[in-house]
Amino acid sequence: MHPDFPRHGNLFRRFSTPWIKCLSRFSGIFHTVEKSARFFHAMENFFAFFPRYGKKACPASAGFSTPWKTSPHALSCVPAFPVFLLTVLPAFLLFHLTGCSPGPRDAALHGRTMGTTYSIRIARPPLTRQEWRALQADVDAVLDELNRQMSAWRPDSEISRFNRAGVNEPVAVSADFAHVVRRALDLAAATDGALDPTVGALVNLWGFGPDGLRRDAPPPDAIAAARKTTGWRHLTLSPDGRLSKAVPGLQLDLGAVAKGHGVDRVAALLRDRGLEHFLVEIGGETLAEGLNADGEPWRVGILRPDQSGHLHGVLSLTGGRAVATSGDYRQFFRDSDGRIRSHIIDPRTAAPAGHAVASVSVLADDSLTADALATALLVLGPDDGLRILRGGFPGTEALWILHSPGGGFEEASTRSFVSTARYHLGSGPR
Numbered sequence: 001m002h003p004d005f006p007r008h009g010n011l012f013r014r015f016s017t018p019w020i021k022c023l024s025r026f027s028g029i030f031h032t033v034e035k036s037a038r039f040f041h042a043m044e045n046f047f048a049f050f051p052r053y054g055k056k057a058c059p060a061s062a063g064f065s066t067p068w069k070t071s072p073h074a075l076s077c078v079p080a081f082p083v084f085l086l087t088v089l090p091a092f093l094l095f096h097l098t099g100c101s102p103g104p105r106d107a108a109l110h111g112r113t114m115g116t117t118y119s120i121r122i123a124r125p126p127l128t129r130q131e132w133r134a135l136q137a138d139v140d141a142v143l144d145e146l147n148r149q150m151s152a153w154r155p156d157s158e159i160s161r162f163n164r165a166g167v168n169e170p171v172a173v174s175a176d177f178a179h180v181v182r183r184a185l186d187l188a189a190a191t192d193g194a195l196d197p198t199v200g201a202l203v204n205l206w207g208f209g210p211d212g213l214r215r216d217a218p219p220p221d222a223i224a225a226a227r228k229t230t231g232w233r234h235l236t237l238s239p240d241g242r243l244s245k246a247v248p249g250l251q252l253d254l255g256a257v258a259k260g261h262g263v264d265r266v267a268a269l270l271r272d273r274g275l276e277h278f279l280v281e282i283g284g285e286t287l288a289e290g291l292n293a294d295g296e297p298w299r300v301g302i303l304r305p306d307q308s309g310h311l312h313g314v315l316s317l318t319g320g321r322a323v324a325t326s327g328d329y330r331q332f333f334r335d336s337d338g339r340i341r342s343h344i345i346d347p348r349t350a351a352p353a354g355h356a357v358a359s360v361s362v363l364a365d366d367s368l369t370a371d372a373l374a375t376a377l378l379v380l381g382p383d384d385g386l387r388i389l390r391g392g393f394p395g396t397e398a399l400w401i402l403h404s405p406g407g408g409f410e411e412a413s414t415r416s417f418v419s420t421a422r423y424h425l426g427s428g429p430r
């Protein structure tokens with residue numbers, strides 16, 4: 001089943017705004033072109049009738065989408081194909097000859113950052129080609145800067161420099177990096193340490209850090225040794241931005257919050273440029289501002305937490321709200337007992353979070369908070385997670401997708417998750 005998507009044809013609207021202004025100079029042609037636009041609309045529905053051609057949800061761990069609804073009248077347009085040749089093609093030629101061109105409905109930027117991909121969609125972008133190129137360069141510059149600060153994979157990053165530092169040896173860090181560490185420490189306190197930015201040594205030991213993969217659980221003495229190096233209370237950040245560790249070997253890991261912070265930074269950049277309608281996504285952490293090109297809240301798909309690539313559900317997002325998803329289905333190995341061992345470490349046990357939660361999606365007012373809480377709530381599970389949210393995070397909503405004992409999935413959520421996000425179940429290919 002596809003989610004409920006706007007029924008009206010997009011091409012007709014495309015014809016009805018900037019094109020129409022241009023067409024007013026050729027009033028006799030307008031009627032023909034309007035008809036052609038309607039015909040194109042019918043063709044859209046025709047193609048949407050076949051899943052292969054219908055518009056699909058965009059890929060992301062919480063992918064975004066405006067798939068098209070299939071039309072019950074889809075086939076009625078087929079005999080009209082000759083009309084297409086006689087009307088739309090001449091109209092297109094005319095536009096090109098007169099220098100008229102349509103404004104795009106929405107435009108996208110894509111790239112790679114933080115070991116994953118990012119994408120940005122801007123509805124009806126009011127940008128020239130030059131401004132667009134400048135925006136891409138500015139986005140890449142912001143994301144490169146974040147990589148230079150927070151990538152544990154880069155030996156020259158600020159985080160790697162700190163991780164090599166000795167005990168009680170303060171390291172001066174940039175203001176942006178200090179801001180992220182401060183937020184991570186506050187969220188560690190607020191989640192009873194379920195989010196712990198000092199789990200780096202354990203993440204590495206379990207095979208999910210820069211040191212490479214493993215295929216079975218590490219020996220208990222190695223776990224005990226790595227555990228001694230962790231604990232957010234052993235990390236201090238002075239007011240002037242100097243970071244120090246109180247136990248030897250402490251390794252900072254900002255993987256649980258860096259993508260969310262990147263989304264917030266890019267969203268701030270887009271707002272600075274005067275943009276009001278956009279969707280920003282890094283590795284599935286997503287923030288939506290304004291409305292999509294159809295004048296509706298952006299639709300964000302939540303992936304089914306398995307290898308199918310299918311959507312589990314769809315939610316509506318707008319008003320600068322963010323959604324982030326953490327799960328056990330992307331980065332994991334099965335140990336010799338067949339247990340899923342995912343990249344999210346439960347700091348209480350020094351082992352991958354081991355319960356029935358397959359994924360958690362969190363809605364919050366900024367992406368860093370959503371990202372941090374998704375990781376923490378995966379560790380905590382629904383009972384403790386609900387308690388933490390009620391206690392300290394008003395307006396923040398969460399959805400847990402749980403492995404059901406008989407196979408398949410079950411859901412648990414905060415009371416308002418469904419109504420706030422207009423969330424509904426959806427399945428099938430994204």
Ligand code: AMP
Nearest residue numbers: 194195196197255256326343344345375
């Ligand atoms: P996310 O995909 O946002 O849930 O972040 C997962 C990443 O955060 C992992 O790959 C680790 O680098 C790091 N991480 C794992 N467990 C924790 C934890 N309990 N607290 C903070 N960071 C963690």
Ligand code: MG
Nearest residue numbers: 256371372375
């Ligand atoms: Mg996270």
